[in-house]
Amino acid sequence: MYVAVKGGEAAINNAHRLLADRRRGDRSLPSVTIEQIVAQLGLAVDRVMAEASLYDRSLAALAIRQSRGDLIEAIFLLRAYRTTLPRFGTSVPVDTANMKIERRVSATYKDLPGGQLLGPTFDYTHRLLDPSLLTDEAVEGPARKDTTGEHAVRVSDILAHEGLIEPDGEFAEDHQAGDLTREPMEFPMSRDLRLQALARGDEGFLLALGYSTQRGYGRNHPFVGEIRIGEVEVELEVAELGFAVSLGRIRITECQMVNQFKGSSKAPPQFTRGYGLVFGQSERKAMSMSLVDRALRAEELGEDIIAPAQDEEFVISHSDNVQATGFVEHLKLPHYVDFQAELALVRKMRSDIEAARKGDRGEMQEAAE
Amino acid sequence: MDLAKQIEPNADTARRRAAGLLARATKDELHAAWERLPSRPEVTPVRGPETGLVMVRGRIGGGGAPFNLGEATVTRATVLLGSGTAGHAHALGTAKENVRLAAIFDALWQEPGxxxxxxxxxxxxxEARIAVEDRQKAEETAATRVDFFTMVRGDD
Incomplete structure (x- = not known):
């Protein structure tokens, strides 16, 4: 027999009303605007766009405001919104070689065409709290310097000249890029699908897995060949026009990890690569992604699969924080009937054991007499 | 290929440029141009403006096989002028009125008059605004370029 229980409607309504009140907070303070969130909490906006897998700064900022700054909740809101929209098409692949670069560093070459461009980085800051930000002190504008006009060549292209590094990942000509949002996941999966999953994966999860490879759980000797952040054009083939037009630009972060590789039964000694590409400015995520991408190529490269970061099914099945939070958080929803059943079961097991024990004692007493 | 493209081989390139610039137009730029238009055309909406998604692709390793990076919001519109010319516009984001105006200007751009x-x-x-913005950003970035120098150590 299944008994449906209803109730809690008024409590839920009032809880949501209370949530709205707490979200707004102290009414004597001005309300934070979407424009302010976009402009001043830009990296939170970037993280929400990346993990929601939807590039739209204003909507991401709205989600952050609505979620009171709970970024996973904001990601959830944006994911839910995207399901309401039709898909117009698929872009021409973005060209990161022609990025409008805002930051570009390499840990493998000191002097390289285009140079080391630090951009707006937290690196080399002292991580001391800045009391001037307690008030609204004026901030001086950025310094400017003439550009050299030198093209920032991709580091992977420099290494490719010597033939010491594997090429960019290719598939057979007839391979169609898979889409996780359209087809159910199946393992083993191809690298394109893995990269889609990693690009939307939880930053903390990927960071921890990337860290685990550095600590010896699937070590792959990484160097940051290059990190570049900047804007690229998004182009779409428009059927009515018969050619691709630019829809505008998006900011992305790319990481080319270069990994030492002694060679195996399948490949000669050379540098191999891990790749990271993420919406927005998010180099921690792009670096973690490229470490994990490389670790997940263990089978392809004939390496032993001995660590969690190399286990494709484990990594990809648990990288999505919307799925993860859904399953973890559902535990707090009413499980009254399930629990009653378990309670009855445990009581029954207890009483059976006690009855058996009493029986044993009785027998022992009899034997002693 | 249609006749127009045979007569004018660069027609696609020119229209691509126009469409790309219209996608970057701000609300103020579009409204100003609309307000100052000597005579407003009769406009019939054909499609939209409507917002949807485009799956943005990257390439493995930067230049390898394509993969799906994630989606972006895109708004598109198609309009028909009284003269019979159709205009299309697409732009990232959800600004419907901007894209509707951009579609009108795409049609007006196609008409010689x-x-x-x-x-x-x-x-x-x-185009001038984008050039200024790009230049400013490039110069701000250039100021953060590292100039390496070697410390000379020892006596000689």
């Missing part, structure tokens, strides 16, 4: 106006009042200023 209004192309010069669209170029002068809208496309040229957008």
């Amino acid at each position: 209004t192309r010069d106006y669209v170029e002068a009042a809208l496309l040229a200023p957008i």
Whole structure:
């Protein structure tokens, strides 16, 4: 027999009303605007766009405001919104070689065409709290310097000249890029699908897995060949026009990890690569992604699969924080009937054991007499 | 290929440029050009403006096989002018009114009588603005370029 229980409607309504009140907070303070969130909490906006897998700064900022700054909740809101929209098409692949670069560093070459461009980085800051930000002190504008006009060549292209590094990942000509949002996941999966999953994966999860490879759980000797952040054009083939037009630009972060590789039964000694590409400015995520991408190529490269970061099914099945939070958080929803059943079961097991024990004692007493 | 493209081989390139600039137009730029238009055309909406998604692709390793990076919001519109010319516009984001106006200007740009106006009042200023913004950003980035120097150590 299944008994449906209803109730809690008024409590839920009032809880949501209370949530709205707490979200707004102290009414004597001005309300934070979407424009302010976009402009001043830009990296939170970037993280929400990346993990929601939807590039739209204003909507991401709205989600952050609505979620009171709970970024996973904001990601959830944006994911839910995207399901309401039709898909117009698929872009021409973005060209990161022609990025409008805002930051570009390499840990493998000191002097390289285009140079080391630090951009707006937290690196080399002292991580001391800045009391001037307690008030609204004026901030001086950025310094400017003439550009050299030198093209920032991709580091992977420099290494490719010597033939010491594997090429960019290719598939057979007839391979169609898979889409996780359209087809159910199946393992083993191809690298394109893995990269889609990693690009939307939880930053903390990927960071921890990337860290685990550095600590010896699937070590792959990484160097940051290059990190570049900047804007690229998004182009779409428009059927009515018969050619691709630019829809505008998006900011992305790319990481080319270069990994030492002694060679195996399948490949000669050379540098191999891990790749990271993420919406927005998010180099921690792009670096973690490229470490994990490389670790997940263990089978392809004939390496032993001995660590969690190399286990494709484990990594990809648990990288999505919307799925993860859904399953973890559902535990707090009413499980009254399930629990009653378990309670009855445990009581029954207890009483059976006690009855058996009493029986044993009785027998022992009899034997002693 | 249709006749127009045979006569004018660069037609696609020119329209691509116009469409790309219209996608970058701000609300103020579009409204200003619309307000100052000498005679407003009759406009019939054909499709949209409507917002949807485009799956943005990257390439493995930067230049390898394509993969799906994630989606972006895109708004598109198609309009028909009284003269029979159709205009299309697509732009990232959800600004429907902007894209509707951009579609009208795409149509006006195709008509010989209004192309010069669209170029002068809208496309040229957008192009100039983007050039200034890009240059400023590039110079700000250039100021953060590392100049390595070698410390000479020892006596000689």
